[in-house]
Amino acid sequence: MVANESPELVRLYTTYTAGPDAIGRSLGRAVADRDRDAPLIAATSTDIALYPGTGRPPSVEGFRKSTRGFKELAAVSHLGPALATLVTVRAMGDGSWRPDAERLLAEVKAARTANSVELWRDTIAVEAYRGREQAIADMIDYCCAVTARYLTTALADEDHLTAETLRADYLEGGPVPVNHVMIATFFLVGLDIGHRVTRWFRSQDVDWARAMVVIAGQQGRATAGVTWNTSSVATMILGASGHRLPLERMYLAPHAPTFASPTGGDLSEVSALEPHLRAIWAGTRATVELGEVMFDGYPRFAPGAVAFPDVGDPGVTEVSEMPVIHSADDMRAMVTRLRVVLEDPRQLLSGCVTDFAVASLAAAGNDPARVTVPGLTGVRYPTDL
Template sequence: MPSYESPELVDLFTTYTAGPESIGSRLTRTAVERGSADPLIAATGADFALYPGDGRPPTVEGFRYSTRGFKELAGISHLGPAVASLVQLREKYADAGWRAEAERMLRSVERSRAANSATLWRETIAVEAYRGREQAIADMIDYSCAVTARYLRTALADETYLNSRTLREDYLEGGPGADLPVPVNQMMIATFFLAGMDISHRMLCWFAAQKIDWDRAMVVIAGRQGRPTAGVTWNTSSVATMILGASEYRLPLERVYLAPHAPTFATPVGGDLTEVAAMEEPLRRIWFNTRATVELGEVMFHGYPRYAPEQLATPDVADSAVTDISEMPVIHGPDDWRAMTTRLRMVLEDPRQLLSGCVTDFAVRQLVEAGNDPAEVVVPGLDAVTYPTGL
């Protein structure tokens, strides 16, 4: 039996919402018109766009996948999860295919080690934010490849060695009697930090050049950020972290909207900003539609407690009694390995997190405090660590 709808009551529903001529749509259109001169920042999974307002053309700056050295560092930073995946294949799933995968990974590690050098990082990859650290980065990669190859060879010679205990004690963290001068956990933090520092440094430079009025700025972080479940809250979005840092933390969180279902634009090719420009109107409409609804709260419920967005409290894991957390722990400094290693665990277990964003907020804050000078930033796991080479 078909469902019945009362035309009169449905008409009342559409009078306010569910249609382009509704009162709600009128409110949004009016808000968009009144705010047409305000700057809008839109972020996708790969680019920032600034719409200055008043019909002026947008400007775009790419990040993440277009970053020099990003994929090279990511290959090294993911050695830990890759080896752990081999352990899972053997221990949990009894998948005999682990051996072929280990052999393939060993070949790739050896090729990477042979190609790596300070000259490669200094003259070819040539990342400005890494200037002066190229030899240290090359040493870290040489060491990481060496200990990974050693672990894989041992496992291939004796498959019982490939287990979660040896993974932690002989490779990731170190244990009694382990021949592990530097834990691989420290390398993972260093590589994630370096990638976050480079992207953040360039983005802070770009935002500074735009001369944005942060009191009037509007932000929409649109579409997918990393894995499908990640980056959908302020505290889990490294993009939001960079924008807040660029404003020197003056931008109110209430003007930042994360819209995972919003339309996005593709990275411009050859300087063609046609698609980017076409997205300004729908993105402004999303921001103002959200804002217009938010502002009804004060009109309708003045005198009741208001919602005040702020950074969520970060737990402190310095106390070893803390065994469970639901937000990223605070990092007390570049030697706070308990907090940073806990973050490595959290970005794997918390589906809201971006895997590569575990220390981006720490990198951004250091950059802001150092006047965006990477040379004045302390890179945990690199600057105060000596990675032995030639193993």
């Protein structure tokens, strides 16, 4: 016992709260036993595991880095921030921007050469992109071309490398603004992930009213995705459930353990985590359920939908949440979201339009071919630059 503590009161504290056999933990174990046959869904930053309950083996669906096309589209999504980074580094007087620009230019040219409709149709071959391969290849060819042109100009005249020219000549200018390319690439990733996860959940016949959901570990940057309305993984699961999952049964646990993406069909690591993840959910739920026992008659907490601000009015200059997207043509809202995910440390960078993609899929009966892809559908990308 340390100085300045009362051993009797500390023992009283550990009796309920902190000891391995604490009364509070007993309640958590009782809740876990009560719900042992309920489905548990555990999502990491790359995979979703479904534990059916009563000791039955889990199944896993990967949805991000291990999936086809993600890295290729992300590479194009990142070209805008890459050029903005070079602009910023140069403005700081750091000469490292030049070798970085030369390296980026070489990789952009190589990527443009490798890009083709055959690559997207026959090699990457994403089911959700079927029928769009030519449009995707044209978009990437165009984006690589205008990126190479901007870099070449900047390397010849470094005074061209400014925030003003980046916006006017690249992000917002040209036959098609690169801002629209970034929206299209982010949307395509969300379209593919949403389509596969929705189909997978439908095949599992999840009892959503009883489902226990834990979103485990770090999602994106260290400060991001820790609330319902800033987690694109939460958005995806809610959308895939057809919004049948009660929001109050989903817990975000950034400090919970995670499993590595399974390889070769080995689910041993995934299975080993089930008791611990169930304990996390049950322990959290146990505290929640005390509210009704202790404070019946007082207003209860009810998680509500986030209020999305509307940026349709040009006079709106600031937002504190992601703005509402009215349609696939609402580029002001979607490009504003690109800015928000950079400036708001709570947001996942890749999640700027995931909710819109999932909602669009739901409206189309999970048929990607019926979804309008903003920045791609009906857009002609020049390929002769």
